[in-house]
Amino acid sequence: MRTLTGRTRIISTGAYLVIALVVLYLYADPYFCSLSKTGQSRLLVSVKLALVCSFWDLAAGWAAVTMFRHVGRTIPALFAAIIVAVGLASTPFWIYRGYGKFLFENTAADVSCFFTEGSGVAFPFVVAPALGLTTFIREWQIGKRDAEVQQLEL
Secondary structure, X not given: OHHHHHHHHHHHHHHHHHHHHHHHHHHOOOOOOOHXXXXXXXXXXXXXXXXXXXXXXXXXXXXXXXHOOOOOOHHHHHHHHHHHHHHXXXXXXXXXXXXXXXXXXXXXXXXXXXXXXXXHHXXXXXXXXXXXXXXXXXXXXXXXXXXXXXXXXX
16 A cells, blocks of 8 residues: 555655746746856756645645645645645745845745736736645545445455
8 A cells, every 4th residue: 555655745746846846937027037147957957846835745744744745635725735835835935035135046946036016926926826726636635545445445
């Protein structure tokens, strides 16, 4: 059972990464996330942030399943979605250091172009709910798969 659920989680994390990449790429401002402004392409910056979002999703899903293992599939999925959405919605607030400076600015982990000008204000209202909903759907499907496997074992 654990092998099938683990395989499902890995495959669904890959799918989540692709969805996060598409959402972030479409959200990224082509002007601020351009090669001339940041020294990085819009795609590269989107990939970096999508990887972090996917890791956060994976950690939230693992925590939800660990905490609510025997409750069903709705509560773990909802808990993971809330953790992902709140964590991502808070990103503009902890990454901005003030006076136009960002955490990780001018480093390999620089994704500040997502949070410049009005983009930082919209991020919690556009990207965080979209990826939180994606987390809910992913965890719901994993819970459904887990329940099917348990039924087959009986």
